[in-house]
Amino acid sequence: MKSKIDIAIIVLSVICISLIVIFIFKFIETNKLIEKASSLKKENAGILEELENVNDSLEAFNKEYENLQNENRKSNEIFSSLSEELRKLKNNPYLKSD
Amino acid sequence: MMKKYKIFILFLIVMLNLTLILLIFYQITKSKQKEKAIIQLTDTIDNCTRLISENREKLIEKISQVQNYKVSNKILETKISDYSTRVSSLKSNIYPLSNINVSSGEVLLFRDCDGKNFYYKTSSFSKSGYYTKAPVWFVFKSTKSLRYVRVKVFWKRNIYEKTGYLDASGSIYVTGFGNNLYYGTFYVSGGIYFAKILTDDYYENYIAGTGTFTVN
Numbered sequence: 001m002k003s004k005i006d007i008a009i010i011v012l013s014v015i016c017i018s019l020i021v022i023f024i025f026k027f028i029e030t031n032k033l034i035e036k037a038s039s040l041k042k043e044n045a046g047i048l049e050e051l052e053n054v055n056d057s058l059e060a061f062n063k064e065y066e067n068l069q070n071e072n073r074k075s076n077e078i079f080s081s082l083s084e085e086l087r088k089l090k091n092n093p094y095l096k097s098d
Numbered sequence: 099m100m101k102k103y104k105i106f107i108l109f110l111i112v113m114l115n116l117t118l119i120l121l122i123f124y125q126i127t128k129s130k131q132k133e134k135a136i137i138q139l140t141d142t143i144d145n146c147t148r149l150i151s152e153n154r155e156k157l158i159e160k161i162s163q164v165q166n167y168k169v170s171n172k173i174l175e176t177k178i179s180d181y182s183t184r185v186s187s188l189k190s191n192i193y194p195l196s197n198i199n200v201s202s203g204e205v206l207l208f209r210d211c212d213g214k215n216f217y218y219k220t221s222s223f224s225k226s227g228y229y230t231k232a233p234v235w236f237v238f239k240s241t242k243s244l245r246y247v248r249v250k251v252f253w254k255r256n257i258y259e260k261t262g263y264l265d266a267s268g269s270i271y272v273t274g275f276g277n278n279l280y281y282g283t284f285y286v287s288g289g290i291y292f293a294k295i296l297t298d299d300y301y302e303n304y305i306a307g308t309g310t311f312t313v314n
Contacts, residue, residue, distance in 0.1 A: 016115050044143050051146050051149055058157050071171055086184055090188065
């Protein structure tokens with residue numbers, strides 16, 4: 001006949017084994033999550049770098065665009081003044097007929 | 099003795115269970131934190147991916163605009179170059195100012211930027227008394243024959259104008275300005291043109307004699 005202590009030891013041992021199993025599962029799960037988070041961090045870092053590159057390119061093109069726009073405006077002004085000058089010259093009475 | 103040993107074992111098992119429970123809770127907490135971090139990272143990655151996608155579209159659009167501007171600037175450059183050449187060519191085809199000489203000491207010659215208007219300003223202008231005609235001679239020489247001449251006579255605040263064609267003999271008479279009589283005579287002789295304007299001022303003893311010639 002087993003005593004109450006024996007029964008308690010058996011029951012607690014079973015619980016202990018169960019807890020060990022649960023702990024192992026949780027440990028594995030947590031490790032997987034840690035790995036996943038680590039991989040996501042790496043991915044995030046890569047994407048951030050890519051975003052930075054794209055932003056840099058965009059900024060560079062914006063600057064180039066602004067420069068070209070200014071150049072275009074100046075060229076248009078020059079062209080307008082040349083057109084006006086040409087028009088006046090064509091109307092110049094002292095233009096040689098030949 | 100056996101009982102004491104069993105109680106000790108029981109105590110150990112209880113402690114082990116408690117430790118395991120604590121460890122399991124720790125793992126649960128840790129995994130929850132990691133799950134939260136994963137969700138945040140996933141959101142960040144999604145946002146970044148969306149931003150990259152948007153910025154790439156913007157970049158493509160900007161590249162296209164830049165290309166357009168480059169092409170436009172290239173075209174403008176070509177046009178400017180072409181127009182500059184034409185302007186230079188036309189400029190070289192215009193009789194230079196030195197060909198239009200003032201041969202009278204009484205007049206000065208100016209020309210505006212488009213070469214269209216010629217301004218003559220008298221350096222001396224004499225007039226004595228009412229109805230006395232004071233002739234002013236405008237003399238300029240041109241190697242190009244002129245057919246149409248417009249004469250303007252500036253007289254204080256008023257401007258009188260008369261237009262006319264040079265006739266075969268090369269003379270033009272400008273007459274009939276109000277009550278006063280003004281006329282100019284042009285003589286054509288071998289490409290040398292003489293302009294003579296006579297003025298008569300009833301109200302003023304002195305006329306700031308400024309004349310403008312526009313040759314069309």
